[in-house]
Amino acid sequence: MSIAECIDILLSSEKKNNPLLPENTGFIIPTKHYSYEFYKILDYFISENLVLSLCPNCKRRFIKKYNSRTMYCDRIYKNTHDICQSYIAKINYKKKLKENPIQSMYNIYRNRLYMRLRRGKLSPEEANLNKLKEIRDRYLQEYSLSDDKLVANKLCTEFENEIHSFYQGLEL
DSSP states (O other), X not given: OOHHHHXXXXXXXXXXXXXXXXXXXXXXXXXXXXXXXXXXXXXXXXXHTOOEEEOTTTOOEEXXXXXXXXXXXXXXXXXXXXXXHHHHHHHHHXXXXXXXXXXXXXXXXXXXXXXXXXXXXXXXHHHOHHHHHHXXXXXXXXXXXXXXXXXXXXXXXXXXXXXXHHXXXXXX
């Protein structure tokens, strides 16, 4: 059992109104069976400058290991075989793709080209992935500036047509 899990158990059984000794003594009076262990762990956290945080995804406590901006823990989330950090990253990536059809079309064509490169059916010169990125960046900039849905749809079809015209010999 990790320290964070121990603290979860202790915090669930502890009440917040524990009496404190005068400040000059520097320790807390234990009031329950688990209190001594809890305050010993708390003292360790304070002495080692460790930060305890609550994961917004799984609602469990964890110790921030890498930096103070870490929001999600590194425990496996439910039955997903992913830790909370990567699970949330995947969800955010899918949201980003839903919001931006140009990026999702780019990913489709890029993955097709990568698979052909990997199978040896296409040379790196023919794939010209840098040109594909340039086309995507140009259309993403125009897409982000457009407010009208009709203009956005027109940009999506233009993007797709330009990719098809650039890779004319390939059946994308």
